[in-house]
Each structure stands twice: as structure tokens, then as C-alpha cells.
Amino acid sequence: MELRQLEYFVQVARLQHVTKAAEELHVAQSAVSRQIHRLEEELGIRLFMQRGRNVQLTPVGQLFLRRAEAVLGDLDRAVMEIHEFLDPEVGEIRLGFPHSLGIHLVPQVVAAFRKLHPNVKFRFRQGMYPSLIRDVVDAEVDIAFISPFPDKNEQVTGEVVLTEELFAILPERHRLARAKSIVLSDLKDETFVLFSSGYSLRPIVWDACKEAGFTPKIGFESEEHGTIRGLVAAGMGVSLLPEMAMYETSSMMPAVVKISEPHVTRTIGIIHRAGEKLPLVVRMFHEFLIDFFKNEYKTL
Known part of the structure; x- marks a missing residue:
């Protein structure tokens, strides 16, 4: 053969x-x-x-x-x-990430890394939570950002690098749009605009509403942050989004209000295959990420 x-x-x-x-x-x-x-x-x-x-x-x-x-x-x-053994500065990193992190976080960290290692190439692969886990396990990517971080999965390993707060987004003319903060139960009678099934933010919002004592009434579903923001801005409902989803601006922007109770967050981690030694250039990037989020990462 x-x-x-x-x-x-x-x-x-x-x-x-x-x-x-x-x-x-x-x-x-x-x-x-x-x-x-x-x-x-x-x-x-x-x-x-x-x-x-x-x-x-x-x-x-x-x-x-x-x-x-x-x-x-x-x-x-x-x-x-x-x-890479001969010259790790000319290697390639296959990086997976969800769409929600591709707007700001991934470009930010890759740009910072390439300032130090300009000849390293990247191959990107976006996916939803289950497909990112699968891509790592099947060695389709070397390393992946993921949210939330998988607490129990013997096939992958990694660490949480960031915990991000979720905010309520409301139409500009909503009665609570100018509030300094709200409790989530204030929205129990509202129609929600949520991510479609399969997206990791959906169960986070769902569980937060249940913790606040109600089941959210879903009026619309979407697969994009921008669509959810636009629908809320147009008065079609309310939602919860992470801080990173607010970096993009458009003519249709909702009001953003802090949630004081419960404290709603999502974890963001980096994962790779368990029990496998990473290629040298990927280890360089992994070490860079740990240091970057510990010492240098700043939200907008």
C-alpha cells in the first residue's frame, strides 16, 4: 500500500x-x-x-x-x-473558537501573539460547543477556545482563562432601560430573544431565569449576537448577552443594564486533547494565552 x-x-x-x-x-x-x-x-x-x-x-x-x-x-x-523543531517560529496553529469569541477576543489575542511571532501561521475553525469538543478530540484543531469550559470531559483538558458577566439588553424605550441595575425577576413577564438550541449561551440564560423563579417566554430565536441585539433594539423582546457581544455597534443598539441578582456569568477556557503533548509552536501559543489573560487582557 x-x-x-x-x-x-x-x-x-x-x-x-x-x-x-x-x-x-x-x-x-x-x-x-x-x-x-x-x-x-x-x-x-x-x-x-x-x-x-x-x-x-x-x-x-x-x-x-x-x-x-x-x-x-x-x-x-x-x-x-x-x-517546528528546526524552527518553531515558522509553524502553524490550528485554532478553534465559537462565533461569539471571533468578534473581538480571537483577533485580539492572535494579533498580540503575532507581534512576538510574526511568521507563525494560523488556521481557524469556528463551531458550536459540541463541534468544538469533537474537533479537538478528532485532532481537527490543536487548541480551541470554548464557552462554557467543560468541567467533566476525559477526552479534553485545559483551563479557564476568563469569566465574563452577562448583562440584560432592553429596548431603549423599555421602562427599565435607564436603571443602574435590575434583578432578573424584573423581566419575568417579558418576551425573550434567545440563541437557538445548540448554542452554549442559551442554557446559561435559561438556567439563570429558572434561578430567578421563572421560565422565559421565548418569542424569537437566532444564531447571531447582532441579530439578537437588533431584534431587542427593535422592541421585539429582551435578552441577556455577554460583555463581548456589545463591542460591535450599529444604528440599532439596545440599552444595556447590569443584573444584580442572580450574578450571571459564563466561563471561557482553552482546551486541547487530553494525554497528548502539544506541538512546540502550539505550546508557545498556549503559554502565551495563559500569561496574556493573567496579565494583559483588557475588556473594552
Whole structure:
């Protein structure tokens, strides 16, 4: 079995098309077909089924794809580790993060790190809470920001770097819009604009309302901070958002009011795979992050 065969197989599996895979690989279609055929002969199985002009993985082909991707991924990481050992200043960091941290925090820390290490490259991957955990476990990313920090997960490890307060956001003409602070139960009769299911801020707000003695009445749902702010500013309801979500400004901005009771916060952490030594350049970034949040990070 040759490495080239695995590379051709993975590309065909991803594109589900031999001709397109050949174009991406810059080789003749016949060369790709020949290597796939040899691989199937060596394994004694069918990896693909024909579906019109496309191809589709067989069940055993799907199993083999996961293994082939893992082998190629391990090889890529081995080559990267060698290059980083020779010169960690030219390495690459694969960083995952949720959308809510991509507005301000991630650009801020990456810019600060690149001032010290200008030749280090970054590859970014955004995702929701479950997908970020999965990306770290599957080694799709080296390290990830996540919120809230997972207290119990044996497959990942890390630390909390920041605890952020959540504020009530209200329409400008709301009766409490000019209050210095409110208790969350003041909003028990309001319609809420919340994040959609699967977003980590939704259960934080939901649990805070339950702690305040009521179940929030949901009028609208969204997947974006900006949409939630805009809907609240337009008088469609109220919501709770973290401080970072207030950094963006637009013509439609809600009033922001502190919540005195209960104290609603979210944790922000950095995670990586448990039991695995990080590549040198990633360890540099990890150490930088710990120091940055301890000594230098400032909210706006």
C-alpha cells in the first residue's frame, strides 16, 4: 500500500468524483482510477459504488476513510513537528473558537501573539460547543477556545482563562432601560430573544431565569449576537448577552443594564486533547494565552 493511494482515495471520497479529484491533485484521471483499483485489489474490497457520474463510498469504504484520514493527518503532524523543531517560529496553529469569541477576543489575542511571532501561521475553525469538543478530540484543531469550559470531559483538558458577566439588553424605550441595575425577576413577564438550541449561551440564560423563579417566554430565536441585539433594539423582546457581544455597534443598539441578582456569568477556557503533548509552536501559543489573560487582557 502506497501513501499516494491513500491520498488519491481520500480526495475521491471527499469530492465523490474521480475527475474532480484528479483535477485537484493535478494528475490524469486514469492515474487516479488506476491507484484506486490497485488499492481495492490489495484490500480485497470495494471502496466505491458508482452513482451516475459520481461515486459513493461503500460502508467498508467509509470505515477505511476514517483510518486513512487519521494516517495522513498523523503524517502531516509529524512533518510539521520536524519543521517546528528546526524552527518553531515558522509553524502553524490550528485554532478553534465559537462565533461569539471571533468578534473581538480571537483577533485580539492572535494579533498580540503575532507581534512576538510574526511568521507563525494560523488556521481557524469556528463551531458550536459540541463541534468544538469533537474537533479537538478528532485532532481537527490543536487548541480551541470554548464557552462554557467543560468541567467533566476525559477526552479534553485545559483551563479557564476568563469569566465574563452577562448583562440584560432592553429596548431603549423599555421602562427599565435607564436603571443602574435590575434583578432578573424584573423581566419575568417579558418576551425573550434567545440563541437557538445548540448554542452554549442559551442554557446559561435559561438556567439563570429558572434561578430567578421563572421560565422565559421565548418569542424569537437566532444564531447571531447582532441579530439578537437588533431584534431587542427593535422592541421585539429582551435578552441577556455577554460583555463581548456589545463591542460591535450599529444604528440599532439596545440599552444595556447590569443584573444584580442572580450574578450571571459564563466561563471561557482553552482546551486541547487530553494525554497528548502539544506541538512546540502550539505550546508557545498556549503559554502565551495563559500569561496574556493573567496579565494583559483588557475588556473594552
